[in-house]
Amino acid sequence: MSPSNRKLRLYVTISQRLFRDSLLFQLLLHSDIDLVGESESGIDTLNRLESSKPGVLIIEENLQDNDGLTIAENALSLHPTLSVLLISDTPVSASRLAIYLEAGIKAVVSKHQPIQELVKTLFYIRNGQVYVGAWNKPDKPSQGVVNAYHALSGREREVAQLIASRTPIKEIAAQLGVSCKTVHSYKDRIFIKLGFERLPELILFMKRHHNGAAA
């Protein structure tokens, strides 16, 4: 559909450089995200909002110079069409969430949630939609992936292991006695089934959840 084909004009306000960079590296992997500005302080954000005209603002609640939520409220009063995603230090209770939504915040993601959750939320709120994740079930976010992993065929799991250990495709093909093309199609299928887009995601998943045990 045409509206979602528009680029997502993103502004990111996070005080710590390391955190901001890590997040941006992840977000900029998505070709339809257009970074129109970034700040480390709330005051700088408000000063530059007018000229950068973002559609979505990701802002940390706890900034150094001013309260992030207050800055977001002010940004909204200047630009009511802005979608704000608030990053909180701690998981947010339902009653707290109600306050945020009434303040015009479109979604809250806590620093305890996986990056995938933030990306997903970002795309839901881009058109001004409110997005609320499940709140009462801390919903082990990776459970779905674990299930998906167990649903892979034996061969697919084998290939996933090899890929995650950074074995070159050629070698995998030789080991399994199939063509490179076949390994590539295994790889594509694995990524689709697990919902991953990039190699580091697969490696991290295998390290965290399987530690070699699934071989």
Added chain:
Amino acid sequence: MAITEEPQIFLRYDSKRALTAFEEEFGNNLNIDAFESDQAAIAALKECSAPPHALFILASQPSSQGNSPLLTHARDAHPGLLKILISDAVPLDVLVSLLEKRLIDRCFEQPLDPDLVRSHVLTSALARKSHENVMPEAKPKDASDEVPTVLIVDDEPAATKYLARQLERMQNDFHVLCADSAEQALEIIQSMPGTLAVIMTDQRMPGMQGKELLDELKQSHPATVRILTSAYGEVNVALDAVNEGGIFRYQKKPWRATELMSLFQEAIARHCALASARESRLSQLEQQFNGLRDQRRELLLKNLSGPVDTAAGAPVMTLFIQALDTIPCLFANTSHLRASLETSLENDLIQQFGEQVHQQLTRLQAAASMHTKVDQASIRAALQRSEEPEYEHRSNAPAPSILLMLCESLTTLLTASGLSWRSLNLSQASGHSLILSCEAPLKLYAHLLAPLTRLSRPFLDQQVALLLLFITTYRLGGELQISGAAQSYNLVLALPLANSPEA
């Protein structure tokens, strides 16, 4: 108070299979009561003390929902209840007519995005909670008693101009304006003196699409009633416009002026209801918040006037409160009221601010014994020192001089405004007084008497710094003038030039 329980929903289903699939998808997040017939669901709705958070219809035949007794009952008896229709396929005609009868609020085709559907229910459940204690969200809008305006947006100006003229001739209740693109529509809305009552826009236009325009207006002009039109039967666009854009109607093209007459009249009635509800909410919110503000002012003065005025040697607490009163902040909305009424915000504010002030007063007492020389050079030195990253101006830091404490406060306030000591002007007024002013206004986005949603460290630091600036200035025999503007203030500080004999 908090919604820790799962949202409660009623579900009307046609087939067991659909029910099972639904329960598998949502059973973890929603508390589902399922009914096989309209009668059973209506009976349950009549019995329950509080209506559920949403009513789901899993319809195999969406067209039959047009005269559903359940939906009709829900619409009439529980106007706030979120009604969601889910079906394999929803023909556009059915959607249009359900919308027209106001029988459904959301509509999804299978396969659905469970995260999205759940988010709609949770949002509505949260919003419901807010109605129980405080009024729903409101933003200030200028009300006007003028004749309402309808704006028609279509990239075929010939057709709309004629239609507009026709409509103008048929009645005197509303004006009709035309725009031939979404961009032009936004310009017109921006330049209008009052609020636009109704907008009807075509979906397919060069540049910005109709749906995008409506999404934008939903945010910026929530009281404007939104209608989408299209000559193409794009059910996806219509569904999105209903679910995301919250449109009032979907009007198929070609239009007839007579048809549109009644549509616009209904839409204008809806706009008036929305606008007046907003206005009364606004004044209610304002009243409620004024009460809270008075209470805060009273407590602050009662708790702190004694120690603060003694430390400053002048009635500084009143001056401080008066200064805050001249700095208007954002209008109160439900989020602020809810935070004040349902959380410990009000108590925490008084308590934490009080504690921090007392800590600073203790430091001040220790600092008072130190000799302070007030001249341009020492002020510059103190300002620079307080801005160094390793400079520790926390409560337990060793007591510096009073002048240094004054500069600390200034630095905190300058930093919050994105400024530094370089923006300060220092000048010698007469032989014995030093004038310190800031070339740009300082920012104060929220303060002790403003609507708040939470307490944060920067917020409290700024409030304490401003009070401490008053205290130290007067303690040094000087004078501080704050002139407030919207969320900002100018400050002029006069200090007597001398080797001040303190204490």
